[in-house]
Amino acid sequence: MTLLSRYIWAAAGLSGFIIAWWLATVLTDLPAYILPSPGAAFAEIWEPSYNWGTHIWATTQEIFGGYLLAVIIGVALAVLFSWLPALNAALMPLLVLLNMVPKVAMAPLFIVWLGYGIVPNMVIAFTICFFPIMLTTYRGLQEVEPDLLNLVKSLKANRWQIFLKIQLPGSLPFLFSGMKVAAVLAVAGAIVGEFIASQKGLGYFLLAQQNALNTSAMMMALAFITMIGVALYGVVIALEYFFITRKGINQ
Amino acid sequence: MTEPFVRLVGVTKTFKVGSKEFLAVKDVTIDVEEGELVSIVGPSGCGKSTVLSILADLHEASGGTVDVGNPESPFTPGRDIGMVFQKALLLKWRNIVDNVMLPAEILGLPRKESRERALDLLEMVGLSKFATAYPQQLSGGMQQRASIARALVHNPKLILMDEPFGALDALTRERMNLELLRIWRESSKTILFVTHGIQEAVFLGSKVAVMTAGPARMAAHFPIDLPEPRTLDIKTTEKFGEYTREIYQLLGMH
DSSP: OOHHHHHHHHHHHHHHHHHHHHHHHHHSOOOTTTSOOHHHHHHGGGOGGGOHHHHHHHHHHHHHHHHHHHHHHHHHHHHHHHHOHHHHHHHHHHHHHHHHSOHHHHHHHHHHHHOSSHHHHHHHHHHHHHHHHHHHHHHHHHOOOHHHHHHHHHTTOOHHHIIIIIIHHHHHHHHHHHHHHHHHHHHHHHHHHHHHSOSSSHHHHHHHHHHTTOHHHHHHHHHHHHHHHHHHHHHHHHHHHHHTGGGTOOO | OOOOSEEEEEEEEEEEETTEEEEEEEEEEEEEOTTOEEEEEOOTTSSHHHHHHHHTTSSOOSEEEEEEOBTTBOOOTTTSEEEEOSSOOOOTTSOHHHHHTHHHHHTTOOHHHHHHHHHHHHHHTTOGGGTTSOGGGSOHHHHHHHHHHHHHTTOOSEEEEESTTTTSOHHHHHHHHHHHHHHHHHHTOEEEEEESOHHHHHHHOSEEEEEETTTTEEEEEEEOOOOSSOOGGGGGSHHHHHHHHHHHHHTTOO
16 A cells, blocks of 8 residues: 555545544434534634633643653663663662552642642653653663674774664664653643643643533543644654664664 | 784683683684685584684683784784674664774774775675665675675774674575685685585685584694685585585584
């Protein structure tokens, strides 16, 4: 199947979904607070009192901020662990244990520590993204062919050269697989944070509209959340294409 | 006559695992002249690779003497070693010419000149069209050619090859043998070629060292007196057969 026909089929699938939704509202007697029509949901964009811009911007900051933080700290820790086996031995079991704690359940604690606002939600998104990124990168850094190591050691390569020329670029496919998992999690993390305590953001907006049974606005909020997630995922895929896919590297 | 370029006398290597000592190889005695291609043949576990890793300064010999270089051609460890392994071990994220340049980068050689040299070497191994391709786009034989170019880019004096064609199909392997002989003649490098292919060892080497497993030791080494330059025709000669028969016997396979 060509790329173009794939796009056409994907567009057809999405249109089909929206048409089925619309048909469901036309052919049944479901009240609008249960299932508003796609048109009604879409029309909510023009409602100025919803302050879409503010909410979208808050949620975007939380998602992208928490995610970026997770990438930076996750990769840095993975590098430190691969350099310092003692640190790895001391901290890795602890981190694996912490990873077992449902991150969502830690959210109330972060609110207590950090108060309301964008920062605690960013931190929740961070904690939920951090583990997959750190663990996959650490594994990627370990995966070096022994003979490749022999080859560069026979040239008296120093540790820094081995790291920069062999280990770090070799770990990129692993890092990206972690980053793709984390991109989905980041959105969930930020929204959960907003559910628990916040005065801004699409998660906060969702709860507020739920109280008013304003289902069409909730649908539109969901659509915006999805779009932010898709944007983040798109950035990751684009980077992955540039560094990995374009070169025909498969994991 | 000048001194041999590589001289190994009674080289032994033991590894310590816990309190136990394991013998990796013993009795390795061989001279390699400068510009000579010498094969080391033997079964798995005979310590062939250990000999190479000692020469590459990755391990230290536990006994015997290891001498590389002579007054006319001094040897600098690190600078003067090129290695080729069974896997091409090309970096997937670098294109072919950047892969070939890796040793030059590690040694900090001038970038522009080493790039030119890398392109020349790619021409020599028949890959000039693929300089900007990525390794994944090349066949196994082509990847191995690139790794040979990589082993030559810093103009080392000694090339160590550890079963470089072991993973290739039989026909590609024969073709690569001919290619290697041509590259060897054109570059006039000293090459140590480790293999478990008896025919390959005789066909390539001006000398063959035979190693046995259990105990891992060098059983014999002798010159291979076959006409130069070698062509596939010599494989069907009486003399070629005699050499291979002798090696089979040394390995206890008769």
